[in-house]
Amino acid sequence: MDFHGKTAIVTGAGSGIGRATALRLAALGASLTAADKNLAAAEETAGLAGKRAVATCTDVSSSADVQKMVAATVEAFGRLDILVNNAGFGFRGTVETISEADWDRLMAVNTKSVFLCSKFALPELVKTSGAIVNVTSYTAQVGIPDRAAYVASKGAIAALTRAMAVDHIGQGVRVNAVAPGTVNSPYFARMLAESDKPEQLRASLDGRAPIGRMAEPEEIAEAIAWLAGSESRFAVGTVLTVDGGTSIWGR
Secondary structure, rough: OOOOOEEEEEEEOOHHHHHHHHOOOOOOOEEEEEEEEHHHHHHHHHHOOOOEEEEOOOOOOOOOHHHHHHHHHHHHHOOOEEEEOOOOOOOEEOOOOOOOOHHHHHHHHHHHHHHHHHHHHHHHHHOOOEEEEOOOOOOOHHHHHHEEEHHHHHHHHHHHHHHHHHHHHHHHEEEEEEOOOEEEEEHHHHHHHOOOOOHHHHHHHHHHOOOOEOOHHHHHHHHHHHHOOOOOOHOOOOEEOOOOOHHHOOO
């Protein structure tokens, strides 16, 4: 894969899958905007990515912030070829226990952000026959208990990916998504640190997949890079599941 001469925006680039994706695209030659609500984390990613990278402090649920992110990218690099909609978060709860405010905030960050970032990036992506890669989750296919808002948000992203794909392929823009399984990210590191039984929790997380472990962020980043590049030029509306077999395991 070669991204020399290409420019990418990665949201949620301050850590985890976002940082790994930003660094992978940069290593393959792309110029880069590392966007994150945590500016220090975004700047750290940009610093690791090299001279052809900038950082933005972006609330992806804010129309104004997203427009500034796209404008800053075009100002810095003159073009936009790739948008990776990765930003998101989750929390426990069922439809009985989640507050309306918490539901709305999660949907804004996880799902509305894909709409906003794509909406304002598309005029630039049309110019370059670019690509959008959304990050959904294996949970959109199978559901997991006590994560109602998160699962709903990721299911919406998968559906939106397919709708956008058919809407915009005629403009030369490919839209696809990656559906990761459980990933060894800072989020799960915090879970382990806060657990009374971290070894049991780690074994439980590793045991979700028949492969016997969680994914590393870099493994998800590789799939995102493939969907963003010309090697996947016939992939349109694909939701690529990279979950170590979790979603097909009958247990």
